[in-house]
Amino acid sequence: MLKAIIAPSMLSSDFANLASEAERMIECGADWLHMDIMDGHFVPNLTIGAPVIQSLRKHTPAYLDCHLMVTNPMDHVEPLAKAGASGFTFHIEVSKDNWQELVHMIKSKGMKPGVSLKPGTPVEEVFPLLESENPVEMVLVMTVEPGFDGQKFLPETLNKVCVLRKKYPSLDIEVDGGLGLSTIDAAASAGANCIVAGSSIFGSQNPAYVISLLSKIVTSYFKVRVRR
Numbered sequence: 001m002l003k004a005i006i007a008p009s010m011l012s013s014d015f016a017n018l019a020s021e022a023e024r025m026i027e028c029g030a031d032w033l034h035m036d037i038m039d040g041h042f043v044p045n046l047t048i049g050a051p052v053i054q055s056l057r058k059h060t061p062a063y064l065d066c067h068l069m070v071t072n073p074m075d076h077v078e079p080l081a082k083a084g085a086s087g088f089t090f091h092i093e094v095s096k097d098n099w100q101e102l103v104h105m106i107k108s109k110g111m112k113p114g115v116s117l118k119p120g121t122p123v124e125e126v127f128p129l130l131e132s133e134n135p136v137e138m139v140l141v142m143t144v145e146p147g148f149d150g151q152k153f154l155p156e157t158l159n160k161v162c163v164l165r166k167k168y169p170s171l172d173i174e175v176d177g178g179l180g181l182s183t184i185d186a187a188a189s190a191g192a193n194c195i196v197a198g199s200s201i202f203g204s205q206n207p208a209y210v211i212s213l214l215s216k217i218v219t220s221y222f223k224v225r226v227r228r
């Protein structure tokens with residue numbers, strides 16, 4: 001059964017008060033906390049890593065949805081598992097040769113494995129990872145170029161969501177970048193059920209309202225698709 005998941009991106013939070021920001025988001029109804037891990041190499045921005053996840057884990061039992069925008073995801077599996085990460089989503093662009101080993105390691109450490117695609121990466125590149133004997137459990141379709149929050153949503157990326165939803169009706173499909181009340185209909189109707197949103201939630205005077213509306217809209221499209 002598909003579930004609507006709303007995951008505020010903590011990249012848009014006040015990093016100096018990460019624990020209280022995380023608590024605030026959970027109180028506002030967030031399902032997951034999305035943690036953007038950037039190495040300054042795969043993307044031109046540098047954020048956090050396992051030490052910060054470890055510190056945050058001491059303050060919250062929440063699902064920590066880690067999005068690895070790094071050149072060497074393998075190096076982060078063990079440290080992030082020890083730190084208390086819940087989901088580990090790597091990018092296919094840097095994992096073409098070792099995704100099988102990566103997925104195996106991520107699962108063996110008790111994390112949920114996901115694969116992400118940049119806007120220019122064809123969706124077919126993740127089919128083998130979904131059809132393998134040891135498949136990934138989520139696909140994260142980037143709806144902006146990875147690296148920064150607050151960017152403009154790229155609607156053409158939703159073709160990939162449509163293709164994935166048609167082929168894999170019960171797959172967790174996450175979208176990330178430029179999602180908010182003005183773009184959620186497009187993403188949800190294409191078939192996304194996990195919604196990452198940074199600036200639209202943290203920039204709102206009423207984040208609980210935004211989270212609950214995003215969730216309601218995603219759920220409403222589950223019913224539309226069943227009727228089609």
Ligand SMILES: O=C(CO)[C@H](O)[C@H](O)COP(=O)(O)O
Binds near residue numbers: 069144148199
């Ligand atoms: O992965 C990301 C950027 O690479 C972030 O998760 C994303 O940009 C969220 O921020 P916003 O909703 O403001 O676009």
Ligand SMILES: [Fe+2]
Binds near residue numbers: 009034036176196
């Ligand atoms: Fe992200």
